[in-house]
Amino acid sequence: MDMFKELNPSLRTLMTPGPVEAEPRVLRAMTIPIIGQFDPEFLEIMDETMQLLRMTFQTKNHWAYPIDGTSRSGLEAVLNSIIEPNDKVLVPIFGRFGHLLAEIAYRVGADVATLECEWGSAFDQDMIIAEIKRVEPKVVALVHGETSTGIMQPLDKIGRFCRDNDILFVVDAVATLAGTDFKTDEWFVDAVITGTQKCLGVPTGMAPITYNERVEKIILERRKIEQGLDITSKNPRRIQSNYFDLSQIQAYWSPTRLNHHTEATSMLYALREGLRIIHEEGLQERFERHKFHEKALVAGLEAMGLTLFGDARYKMPVVTCVNIPEGVNGDAVRSTMAKEFGVEIASTFGSLAGKIWRIGSMGFSCRKENILKVLAALEASVYRHGGKINSGEALQAALDVYEGKVVSSIK
Numbered sequence: 001m002d003m004f005k006e007l008n009p010s011l012r013t014l015m016t017p018g019p020v021e022a023e024p025r026v027l028r029a030m031t032i033p034i035i036g037q038f039d040p041e042f043l044e045i046m047d048e049t050m051q052l053l054r055m056t057f058q059t060k061n062h063w064a065y066p067i068d069g070t071s072r073s074g075l076e077a078v079l080n081s082i083i084e085p086n087d088k089v090l091v092p093i094f095g096r097f098g099h100l101l102a103e104i105a106y107r108v109g110a111d112v113a114t115l116e117c118e119w120g121s122a123f124d125q126d127m128i129i130a131e132i133k134r135v136e137p138k139v140v141a142l143v144h145g146e147t148s149t150g151i152m153q154p155l156d157k158i159g160r161f162c163r164d165n166d167i168l169f170v171v172d173a174v175a176t177l178a179g180t181d182f183k184t185d186e187w188f189v190d191a192v193i194t195g196t197q198k199c200l201g202v203p204t205g206m207a208p209i210t211y212n213e214r215v216e217k218i219i220l221e222r223r224k225i226e227q228g229l230d231i232t233s234k235n236p237r238r239i240q241s242n243y244f245d246l247s248q249i250q251a252y253w254s255p256t257r258l259n260h261h262t263e264a265t266s267m268l269y270a271l272r273e274g275l276r277i278i279h280e281e282g283l284q285e286r287f288e289r290h291k292f293h294e295k296a297l298v299a300g301l302e303a304m305g306l307t308l309f310g311d312a313r314y315k316m317p318v319v320t321c322v323n324i325p326e327g328v329n330g331d332a333v334r335s336t337m338a339k340e341f342g343v344e345i346a347s348t349f350g351s352l353a354g355k356i357w358r359i360g361s362m363g364f365s366c367r368k369e370n371i372l373k374v375l376a377a378l379e380a381s382v383y384r385h386g387g388k389i390n391s392g393e394a395l396q397a398a399l400d401v402y403e404g405k406v407v408s409s410i411k
């Protein structure tokens with residue numbers, strides 16, 4: 001085995017919008033020995049995780065459990081299970097992940113209508129409501145925090161309108177849940193999808209979802225158990241995918257314990273511990289922590305002379321997008337930061353590629369030493385690649401925030 005050395009990757013400071021650093025306690029939970037998927041102790045862990053998820057989604061919904069796979073597995077599961085061929089689906093798009101929702105809906109056979117706004121901005125809710133009135137969709141699917149642009153879409157009015165008009169409202173909260181306030185019930189969201197590797201501070205590999213009775217009704221109408229378990233089960237409206245069939249997956253997460261898939265044991269240990277940490281900290285305290293570090297980060301970036309990208313009114317507190325200064329090669333800067341400092345920040349996609357950097361401050365990565373490290377590494381690297389910046393200001397500005405010398409809020 002000389003060819004394959006023992007795995008020992010370098011330690012990194014992860015300041016991207018995911019994956020972020022996992023909580024050490026979560027990593028320890030992942031080394032707990034495996035038990036069987038129907039072991040009473042494992043079933044109890046499943047039920048406890050559902051309870052912790054309900055608290056995290058701020059919902060009274062019964063259904064709250066993870067799909068095994070990355071965040072998009074949750075998007076696929078929800079959209080596959082509620083959309084039937086030719087159903088009208090409206091997807092307002094303000095970045096890459098809106099396109100992903102439209103793409104999944106399209107592949108499921110939906111009649112997809114989209115509405116786009118400029119990247120770096122969000123929609124006025126009334127504009128979306130006007131479009132809903134025009135299109136009359138069965139489902140509205142929308143991203144909450146658009147990680148590709150650092151922009152967060154207000155949702156409360158849209159949810160209310162959808163509920164009043166019997167339209168299903170599905171929201172991708174992959175990048176925001178547990179980092180900033182997300183009120184599933186209060187905002188009338190029918191189904192929410194999140195991921196583990198962002199504000200939850202858990203490695204990538206699961207997509208927690210929640211949904212209410214309105215969604216469950218459709219899922220039950222489409223219920224079909226696989227042949228090997230029930231030869232009599234037939235349903236012409238059955239969900240196309242087997243893996244993403246919520247009618248079978250929810251039966252696995254119910255006392256029936258239908259043998260659908262084998263739950264990802266170590267990931268469930270990880271998720272449970274990550275959620276426990278979230279509620280030890282407290283949701284409100286956690287949201288405040290993210291805002292506080294955002295303030296220090298932004299103070300540092302602005303003191304350096306850099307400018308932020310996007311409409312400040314809609315900025316995500318957990319992702320900060322920075323305009324790459326004229327004449328500076330953004331990828332060269334990121335590469336120096338990674339190589340010399342072990343600090344990773346992100347570029348972005350599509351029309352914004354090469355124009356902005358994205359700095360994540362999510363979950364366990366969102367802490368003082370990481371904010372100071374990313375500012376130090378960025379300052380040195382921009383300077384090294386010919387950028388004009390105010391040297392020596394950034395860390396002092398951030399430290400002023402940490403020492404309580406700055407009272408005004410950035411918003």
Ligand SMILES: *Cc1c(COP(=O)(O)O)cnc(C)c1O
Pocket residue numbers: 018070071072073097143145146147172173174175195204
């Ligand atoms: C990261 C992200 C996704 C995709 O997540 P994967 O875990 O890579 O599948 C989807 N939507 C949003 C808003 C995201 O930030």
